[in-house]
Amino acid sequence: EADIYQTPRYLVIGTGKKITLECSQTMGHDKMYWYQQDPGMELHLIHYSYGVNSTEKGDLSSESTVSRIRTEHFPLTLESARPSHTSQYLCASSATWTADNEKLFFGSGTQLSVL
């Protein structure tokens, strides 16, 4: 069982609201990621971080922002939610110092619905 937690599990919110999806891991992993997943589609990388104060945009253009002030915490923020943001958001982490440094540990996800 992975020690990576996401809250909330489900979120229904109105258009224009600001939201923050929380992600925390207790494994001391240096690299963290946010993926977006729609039903029947592949995961798309939207943000990643190599460590504290390091954040990069992923392959999928996203209006969200992230921060990495502490190793264990990697929140994702949407300043103004829109219906097009409705999706499943998965947080993951990995440890670059291990031999299997690409093995991702995923949280259970946040299902976001914007009305």
Next chain:
Amino acid sequence: KNQVEQSPQSLIILEGKNCTLQCNYTVSPFSNLRWYKQDTGRGPVSLTIMTFSENTKSNGRYTATLDADTKQSSLHITASQLSDSASYICVVSDRGSTLGRLYFGRGTQLTVWP
């Protein structure tokens, strides 16, 4: 274009039966291929990793194969159980390092009926 294609898109089998899921990729250079299992409402969990030199690897009732020449991998599930119902995702890495990029398939949705 680097891609990962999985088949079938969905599969229904009876409990106790075997099944095989396929993954074809065009990712180059190739470093490794990993199979993940994603239960409904949960994040994916790694089942096994295959590197260039490996042909077969087993993890309990799961057996993965890799043919790096034809760029194909399969995941064979033996004596299926109800708990095997999940989406199985194939992920290919192009460099096998922190600079590597991961390419995800869309997954095969497996349903095991009693």
